[in-house]
Amino acid sequence: MGMYAVLHPLFFVIFIAAVYCWSGPQDAVHITAILGESVVFNCPVDFPADQPVPYVLQWEKKGEEIPIYIWYDSYPTHSGEGYEGRVSRVSQDSPYGLASLNLTNIRESDQGWYECKVVFLNRLPNSHKNGTWFHLDVHAPPRFSVTPEDVIYVNLGDAIILNCQAEGTPAPVIQWYKDANPVEPGGTSGIFNDGTELRISNIRHEDIGDYTCIAKNGEGQISHTARVIIAGGAVIMVPPSNKTKLEGEKVQFTCEAKALPGNVTVRWWKETTPVKQVASLETRVTVRRDGSLVINPVAAEDTGQYTCQVSNGIGEPQSASAYLSVEYPAKVTFTPTVQYLPFRLGGVVQCYIKANPPLQYVTWTKDKRLLEPYQTKDIVIMNNGSLLFTRVNQNHQGRYTCTPYNAQGTQGSSGPMEVLVRKPPVFTVEPEPLYQRKVGESVEMHCDAQEAEGTQKPIIQWQRKDGLPLQKARLRVVGGNITIDSLRRTDFGYYHCVASNEVATIVTSTQLVVEGTQPHAPYNLTAVPGDFSVALSWLPGYSGGPDYKQDYTVWFRESGESDWSTIPVTPSGSTQITVHKLNPGTTYEFQVIGKNPLGDGMLSKVLTVRTLELVPKPENSSSSRKNASQSSNMDGPLPVKPTTTEGFYNPPEGPKPGPPRNVTVTEISNGFVITWQAPLEKAHLIQYYEIKYKTDGPWKTLNRGQVRPEDTSYLVKNLVGGRTYHFRVLAYSAKSYESSDEIKFPVPARVKHKAITAGVVGGILFFIVAIILSVCAVKICNKRKRRKQEKEYNMVACRVTDVRNGGQTAPVSQVPLKKVVASYRDYSLELP
Numbered sequence: 001m002g003m004y005a006v007l008h009p010l011f012f013v014i015f016i017a018a019v020y021c022w023s024g025p026q027d028a029v030h031i032t033a034i035l036g037e038s039v040v041f042n043c044p045v046d047f048p049a050d051q052p053v054p055y056v057l058q059w060e061k062k063g064e065e066i067p068i069y070i071w072y073d074s075y076p077t078h079s080g081e082g083y084e085g086r087v088s089r090v091s092q093d094s095p096y097g098l099a100s101l102n103l104t105n106i107r108e109s110d111q112g113w114y115e116c117k118v119v120f121l122n123r124l125p126n127s128h129k130n131g132t133w134f135h136l137d138v139h140a141p142p143r144f145s146v147t148p149e150d151v152i153y154v155n156l157g158d159a160i161i162l163n164c165q166a167e168g169t170p171a172p173v174i175q176w177y178k179d180a181n182p183v184e185p186g187g188t189s190g191i192f193n194d195g196t197e198l199r200i201s202n203i204r205h206e207d208i209g210d211y212t213c214i215a216k217n218g219e220g221q222i223s224h225t226a227r228v229i230i231a232g233g234a235v236i237m238v239p240p241s242n243k244t245k246l247e248g249e250k251v252q253f254t255c256e257a258k259a260l261p262g263n264v265t266v267r268w269w270k271e272t273t274p275v276k277q278v279a280s281l282e283t284r285v286t287v288r289r290d291g292s293l294v295i296n297p298v299a300a301e302d303t304g305q306y307t308c309q310v311s312n313g314i315g316e317p318q319s320a321s322a323y324l325s326v327e328y329p330a331k332v333t334f335t336p337t338v339q340y341l342p343f344r345l346g347g348v349v350q351c352y353i354k355a356n357p358p359l360q361y362v363t364w365t366k367d368k369r370l371l372e373p374y375q376t377k378d379i380v381i382m383n384n385g386s387l388l389f390t391r392v393n394q395n396h397q398g399r400y401t402c403t404p405y406n407a408q409g410t411q412g413s414s415g416p417m418e419v420l421v422r423k424p425p426v427f428t429v430e431p432e433p434l435y436q437r438k439v440g441e442s443v444e445m446h447c448d449a450q451e452a453e454g455t456q457k458p459i460i461q462w463q464r465k466d467g468l469p470l471q472k473a474r475l476r477v478v479g480g481n482i483t484i485d486s487l488r489r490t491d492f493g494y495y496h497c498v499a500s501n502e503v504a505t506i507v508t509s510t511q512l513v514v515e516g517t518q519p520h521a522p523y524n525l526t527a528v529p530g531d532f533s534v535a536l537s538w539l540p541g542y543s544g545g546p547d548y549k550q551d552y553t554v555w556f557r558e559s560g561e562s563d564w565s566t567i568p569v570t571p572s573g574s575t576q577i578t579v580h581k582l583n584p585g586t587t588y589e590f591q592v593i594g595k596n597p598l599g600d601g602m603l604s605k606v607l608t609v610r611t612l613e614l615v616p617k618p619e620n621s622s623s624s625r626k627n628a629s630q631s632s633n634m635d636g637p638l639p640v641k642p643t644t645t646e647g648f649y650n651p652p653e654g655p656k657p658g659p660p661r662n663v664t665v666t667e668i669s670n671g672f673v674i675t676w677q678a679p680l681e682k683a684h685l686i687q688y689y690e691i692k693y694k695t696d697g698p699w700k701t702l703n704r705g706q707v708r709p710e711d712t713s714y715l716v717k718n719l720v721g722g723r724t725y726h727f728r729v730l731a732y733s734a735k736s737y738e739s740s741d742e743i744k745f746p747v748p749a750r751v752k753h754k755a756i757t758a759g760v761v762g763g764i765l766f767f768i769v770a771i772i773l774s775v776c777a778v779k780i781c782n783k784r785k786r787r788k789q790e791k792e793y794n795m796v797a798c799r800v801t802d803v804r805n806g807g808q809t810a811p812v813s814q815v816p817l818k819k820v821v822a823s824y825r826d827y828s829l830e831l832p
Contacts (some may be wrong), residue, residue, distance in 0.1 A: 011116060011749035015296065021292070024048075025388070027113035027327060028113070028132070028134055028135050029041075029042075029132060029133070029134050029135070030134075030135045030137065031134060031135070031136050031137070032136075032137045032139060032749065032750045033106050033136060033137070033138055033139070033487055033750070034106070034139055034140070034141075034219065034748075034750070035106060035107070035108060035138060035139065035140035035141070035169075035219075036105060036106060037138065037730065038102065038103065038104040038105070038106065038543075039103050039106060040090060040100055040101070040103075040343065041059070041100060041101045041103070041114060041116065041120075041134045042097055042100045042115035043099040043100050043101065043132060044097030044098065044099065044100075045097060045098040045118055048120060048828075052439070053120055053121065053447055054072075054073065054120070055072075055119060055120050055121065056070070056072045056118070056119040056120045056121070057069075057070070057071040057072070057089065057099045057116075057117075057118055058071075058073070058116075058117040058118075058119070059087070059101050059114060059115070059116055059117070060114070060115045060117065061080075061082065061112055061113065061114050061115075062112055062113035062114075062115070063112060063113075064080060065446040065717060066080055067080060068080035068087060068114075069084045069087045069089075069101060071089050077089070082109070083103075086103060086104050086105050087102070087103055087104075088101070088102050088104075089099060089101065089102070090102050099116055099118050101114075101116070102156070103136075105790075106136075107138070107505075108138050108140055108169060110136060110138055111137060111138040111169075112135070112136060113133065113134070113135055114133070114134040114135075114136060115132075115133055116132060116133075116134075117738075123743065135621040137169075138169060139169050139170070139217075139218065139219050140169045140219060141217070141219040141220035141221075141222070142166045142167070142168040142215035142216060142217055142219075142220065142221060142222050143166060143167055143168060143222065144164070144165070144166050144194075144215065144222065144224060145165045145166060145167050145574070146163050146164065146165035147163075147224045147226075148162040148163060148164065148211075148213075148224070148226040149163055149225070149226060150225075150226060150227065150237065151227045151229065151235055151237065151258060151363070152226055152227070152228045152229070153229060153230070153231045153258075153260045154203050154208075154228055154229070154231065154242065155203070155230065155231055155519075156203055156204065156205070156230065157202055157203060158202075158203045159199070159200065159201045159202065160199070160200050160203065160228070160624075161197055161198070161199050162176075162197065162198040162199075162211055162213070162226055163196060163197050164176075164196055164197075164198075164202075164213035164215070164224060165196050166215035166222070168215070168217050168219065169185055169217070169219075170217045170218060171217065172215040172216055172221075173195065173215070173217065173467050174195035174196055174213055174214070174215055175195065175213070175214045175216070176191060176195070176198050176211065176212070176213055176214075177211070177212045177213075177214065178209050178210070178211055178212075178375060179210055179214075180208045183198060183211075188200055188201045188202040188204070188207070189201070189207070198211065198213070198493050205227075206230055207228065207810055208228050208229060208230060209227075209228060210225050210228075211225065211226050211227075211228060212224065212225045212226075215685075218749065219748075224524060228688055231260035232259070232260060232314040232417055233259060233311040233312065233314050233315030233316065233317075234257045234258065234259035234264045234311055234312045234314075234317070234318060235257060235258055235259065235309070235310075235317070235318060236255065236256070236257050236308075236318050236320050237256045237257060237258050238254050238255070238309055239254075239255065239308075239320035239322070240253040240254055240255050240306065240308055240321070240322035241253075241254075241292075241322050241326075242318060242322050242323045242325075243322065243323075243324050243325070244324075244325045244326075244327060245298050245324070245325075245326055245327070246298075246327050246391055246408070247297075247298060247299060247300055247326055247327065247328035248296055248297045248298070248325075248330065249297060250295070250296040250297060250298070251294070251295050251296075251298050251324060252292055252293065252294045253268075253292060253293040253294075253306055253308070253322055253324075254291075254292050255268075255291045255292060255293070255308035255310065255320065256290065256291060257291060257310035257318070257617035258698055259310075259312040259314070261312060261314075262312070263312050263313070264291070264310055264312050265306055265310070265311050265312070266287065266291035266309070266310050267308070267309045267311075267380075268287055268293045268307070268308050268309075269306070269307045269309070270302075270304055270305070270306055270308060271305055271798045275287070275293065275306070279298065280301050280302070281295065281302065283516055284297065284298075284299075291308065293308065294596060295785065297323075297324050298324070298762060299326065300326050300328050300354070300356070302324060302326050303324060303325055303326045303356065304323070304324060305321050305322070305323050305324075306321065306322055306323075306324060307319050307320070307321040307423050307685060308320055308321075313642055317816075318582075324457055325356065326356065327356050327357055327382045327407075327408055328355075328356060328408060328411070329355075329405075329406065329408040329409040329410050329411045329412065329628065330353060330354070330355035330359055330360075330404035330406040330408070330409070330410050331353070331354055331355070331404065331410070331411035331412070332352060332353060332402065332403075332404060332411075332413070332414040332415075333352050333353065333354045334352040334413070335352070335414045335415040335416075335417060336350070336352075336417055337417070337418060338417070338418045338419075338420060339417055339418070339419050339420075340419075340420050340422055340502050340503045340504075341389055341392040341397075341419060341420070341421050341422070341503075342392070342421075342422065342423070342424035342504035343392055343394070343421050343423045343424065344391060344392060344393070344504050345391070345392060345424055345504055346388070346389060346390050346391065346392070347388075347389045347392050347504070348386050348387065348388055348389070349365075349386060349389070349400060349417065349419055350386045351384075351385045351386050351387075351402035351404065351414060353384065353385050353402075353404045355404060355406040356406070357403055357406050357407045357408065358406060359384070359385055359405075359406055360405050360406050360407065361381075361385075361404075361405055362381060362385035362402050362403065362404045362405070363402070363403045363405070364381075364387060364401070364402050364403075364460070365400065365401045365685075366398045366399070367398045367399055367402050368399070368657075370546070373387065376683070378390045378391050378392075378393075378396075379396075384635040385402065385404055387400075388658070390580070392421055393421070394421055396419065396421055397419055397420055398419055398694070399416050399417070399418055399419070400416070400417045401413045401414050401415070401416055401417065402414045402418050403506055407602075422452055422454060422455050422503045423452030423453070423455070423503070424452065424503050424506060425449045425451050425452065425455070425458040425499050425500075425503070425504065426449060426450055426452075426506070427447070427449050427497075427499065427508055427764075428448050428449060428450045428724075429446050429447055429448040430446075430447060430478065430497070430508045430562060431445045431446055431447050431492065431495070431497060431508065431509075431510035431787045432445075432510060432797035433510060433511065434510065434511050434513065435510060435511070435512045435513070436513045436515065436798065437487050437512070437513070437515070438487070438514070438515045438828055439487055439488065439489065439514055439516045439517055439607070440486055440487060441487050442481070442483060442484065442485045442486070442487065443483070443484050443487060443512060444481060444483045445481065445482050445483075445495065445497075445510060445512075446480070446481045447460060447462075447463075447480040447481065447482075447497035447499075447508065448460065448479065448480040448481075449480070449499035449506070454500055454502070455501055455502065455503050456501045457501065458499040458500055458501040458642060459499070459500055459501070460479070460480035460497065460498070460499055461497075461498045461500075462477070462482045462495060462496070462497055462498070463496045463498060464493055464494070464495060464496075465493060465494035465496055465509065466493055466494070468493075468548050469486070471491075474486050480497065480499075482495075484512075487514050488514065489514050489517030489520070489544075491511060491512060492512060492513050492514045492517070492520060492542055493511070493512060494509055494510070494511050494512075495509065495510055495511075495512060496508070496509050497509070497510075498648050501787045513542070515545035515546075515600070516544065516545055516594060517542075517544045517545075517598065517599060518544060518594075518595075518598050518599045518601040518602070519540075519541055519542065519543050519544055519548075519550045519594035519596050519601030519602070520541030520542040520544075520594075520601060520602055521541050521593075521594075521601065521602035521603060521604045521605070522539060522541050522552065522592045522594060522604040523538065523539055523594075523604060523605075524538060524539040525537075525538040525590065525591075525592055525604050525605065525607045526538070526607075527590065527607055527609040529609050529611050529612055530611065530612060530615075531584040531608060531611055531612045531614060532580065532581065532583075532584060533578050533579060533580045533581075533582055534578070534579050534582060534588065534589060534590070534611065535576070535577075535579075536554060536576060536578070536579065536592070536607075537575060537576040538552075538575050538576075538592050538604065539575065540575055541594060541601065541604075542684070543594070543596055544596045544598060544601075548596040548597060548598070549572075549573060550573070550594040550595060550596045551568070551569065551572050551573065551594070551595065552568075552569040552573075552574070552575070552592055552593065552594055552595070553566050553567065553568050553569065553592070553593050553595065553597050554566065554567045554569060554577055554579065554590060554591070554592055554673065554717055555590070555591040555592070555593065555826060556579060556588055556589065556590045556591075556605070556778045557588065557589055558583075558586060558588055558589075559587040559588065559589055559608065560585070561648045567579060569592075576747055582611050583611065584611050584612060584613060584614045585610070585611060585612070585613040585614065586610065586611050587608060587609070587610045588608070588609055588610075588611070589606050589607070589608055589609075589696065590606070590607045590608075590609060591603045591604050591606055591607070592604045592606075605732055613739075617774050644769050645822055655682070655685055655686040655733060655735070655736065656682070656685065656733050656735075656736030656737060656738050657679045657681070657682040657683055657684075657686045657731045657733055657737075657738055658679030658681035658682055658683065658731075658738060659678055659679055659731065659738045659739060659740050659741070660676045660677065660678065660679060660712075660729040660730075660731050660738075660739075660740040661674070661676065661677040661678075661679065661680065661740065662676060662677045662687070663676045663727060663728070663729050663740050663741065663743050664676070664743070665725075665727065665745040667748075670715075670717065671715055671716055671717035671718075671719075672716045672717075672745075672747075673714070673715055673716075674691060674716060674727060674729070675712060675713045676689075676712050676713075676729045676740060679731060679738070682733075683709075683731075685733040685734075686709040686731045686733060687709060687732055687733060687734060688707060688708060688709060689707035689708075689709070689711070689712075689714075689730065689731055689732070689734050690703060690707070690729075690730045690731060690732060690737075691703050691707070691714055691727065691728070691729055691730075692727070692728045692729075693725050693726060693727050693728075694725070694726050695723050695724065695725055695726070699728075700714065702714070702727075719747045720747060721747050721748060721749045721750060722747065722748075722749040723746075723747055724744055724745070724746045724747070725743055725744070725745050725746075725747065726743070726744055726745075727742070727745065728740055728741070728742050728743075748758075781828070
């Protein structure tokens with residue numbers, strides 16, 4: 001009674017005359033909730049004569065002597081012990097009943113029977129009946145109450161017991177695995193006490209390994225792994241973890257180890273160098289007795305990987321690594337005194353920067369005044385903070401400074417940099433556009449350049465355009481001229497003459513053609529895969545000379561196979577072919593080689609191609625395509641998918657987008673949202689997305705052309721609780737498609753209750769809509785009837801008027817009739 005003392009004395013009268021919910025537990029509502037969630041007990045109030053009167057609300061739980069919740073308007077509410085802050089009456093604006101109760105942060109102890117009691121003041125106890133019974137089932141995922149140690153040291157012949165106990169609702173089932181394989185009882189091992197104990201009576205070498213116990217119920221599963229090892233080498237129990245610190249702070253890496261015997265030695269490395277030998281760390285690093293590494297304070301150059309190695313002299317040492325990221329304000333690392341820009345060419349003024357986190361932006365000054373590159377013609381700030389001058393003029397000369405910023409701020413500006421505008425070097429002698437020689441002959445290519453006044457003489461260098469090194473044994477360079485002796489077919493190609501000084505680097509090119517050789521390798525090999533074929537095309541390499549014609553042969557094989565198959569390309573000289581009789585969904589490698597009268601040429605680069613998968617044919621494909629065209633929000637018809645094999649289909653060959661990424665399914669209040677990310681490659685080709693799903697049967701289509709390319713989510717409302725769904729998202733281009741990876745999503749069993757509630761609400765809404773449509777139909781019919789009557793009247797009136805006016809026709813009305821269009825589902829009705 002002490003808890004009732006705080007309530008108004010009127011409550012004693014109310015409790016004596018309390019009106020209980022009618023009928024009892026047989027009419028109870030059963031609710032299932034997950035541990036930690038919230039639930040609403042819906043209890044409507046049936047007022048006498050439908051007139052609101054004062055009432056008292058009381059919620060009781062079977063087995064509790066004191067109500068868990070009491071409410072009366074304008075009086076403090078009462079919450080039972082253990083329910084403080086977790087029970088409340090729903091708001092008056094809620095769709096639930098006025099006596100409904102909100103229970104939050106559900107515990108396993110909340111499971112049981114609940115009863116709603118409503119008392120009307122100054123009314124007979126049985127004049128009205130309100131409320132109902134509820135039974136709450138609380139489900140909880142498994143949680144371990146007992147687990148074996150993470151590492152268990154044993155000797156051969158020992159006996160051990162691994163004990164693994166778990167709690168949860170429903171009661172979890174325990175399963176044992178050794179090195180990812182189920183434990184099979186027998187011999188020296190057995191599973192006892194409802195699976196909670198794994199006993200090994202005589203440890204053998206084959207019993208050493210990782211033992212994992214898995215506890216699972218309908219709400220989830222958890223696992224714990226114990227490593228059984230023979231006493232000996234050191235084992236790392238707590239490895240170091242990645243750290244991020246600000247420059248000047250202290251960092252500590254943990255490396256705890258156990259061993260039998262326990263004389264563990266811990267050593268630390270930065271990258272591949274012992275920390276004690278890193279000069280920059282010498283005065284700031286400490287290795288403690290417990291094996292942990294301390295750096296105090298950290299500096300920017302300390303960023304990197306740190307590795308601890310543990311050993312007790314038995315067996316191989318174990319090691320573990322972690323990464324240290326040191327953040328600091330952006331700073332300028334080097335300030336050149338003078339930088340040059342080439343007059344009338346493009347040039348860059350460098351700001352040498354170091355930043356962690358990455359650089360955000362750089363501000364510049366010119367002649368001590370703020371420079372606004374975005375408002376200045378011919379100047380752009382590059383991603384690394386440097387200034388790009390697209391066309392240099394004399395006004396760009398001056399004294400510059402740069403100031404970098406990142407998320408941590410800045411360490412200040414650079415020193416002043418004198419930027420001078422000078423004329424770039426110019427070629428005085430350029431090589432001929434083309435040098436044509438035969439195999440074994442020599443070629444001399446000429447090049448020279450001159451500096452502008454006040455600058456250094458340019459240095460002349462020769463390079464191959466393809467980046468291959470020059471053959472120095474057959475090479476002679478005199479000034480800017482280069483001579484190549486004993487020409488070979490590999491000397492064929494483009495050559496650059498590069499002239500550079502402090503102002504600019506200029507380049508001129510020439511082509512060297514070596515005749516009388518076998519063909520060069522074909523290039524730009526491309527492929528369009530089908531399901532049973534691949535169409536190849538390529539560009540021809542140099543044929544060996546104008547008098548030589550080359551033919552081609554295609555080499556191909558399945559990826560991973562050692563033997564190649566060959567196909568001659570016909571007609572002669574053709575640079576495309578379709579390879580048939582391939583397997584669907586298989587990766588192949590292709591190469592093309594040319595041949596002229598002098599022999600076989602060089603093979604092209606290997607091209608790897610995967611033939612298209614055969615996708616299950618959608619059910620009712622013809623009607624589905626029809627509905628897709630009607631329901632699509634896009635302009636133009638959807639691509640047709642021709643059937644190629646019974647039960648499967650493939651889109652026509654053509655360019656396709658990349659695969660959709662990171663498909664996820666999330667439960668929300670009114671259903672489930674399927675989300676994904678657009679492809680990283682060729683996303684501009686997407687015309688629409690399609691979502692496929694399955695449970696135990698074949699793949700089905702969830703939607704048909706309803707997701708536009710700019711949308712990356714889709715709402716599903718009718719998933720069945722207790723089932724596991726498989727989803728894939730397909731991105732369609734005009735003539736092809738690409739599929740995401742498959743994901744699995746188990747729908748919680750509680751969704752069934754939501755589906756029942758949604759069905760009832762949907763039925764009510766459908767009934768209301770039907771009434772509204774009926775009323776509208778009556779009004780439309782009446783309106784048509786009136787129009788018909790008016791039309792008949794007007795026709796009679798016109799005839800009379802025509803007679804009175806001498807038979808002349810009435811003037812045509814200039815007001816057009818309005819057309820009313822009513823749309824329902826996929827059909828449009830045009831009303832007169």
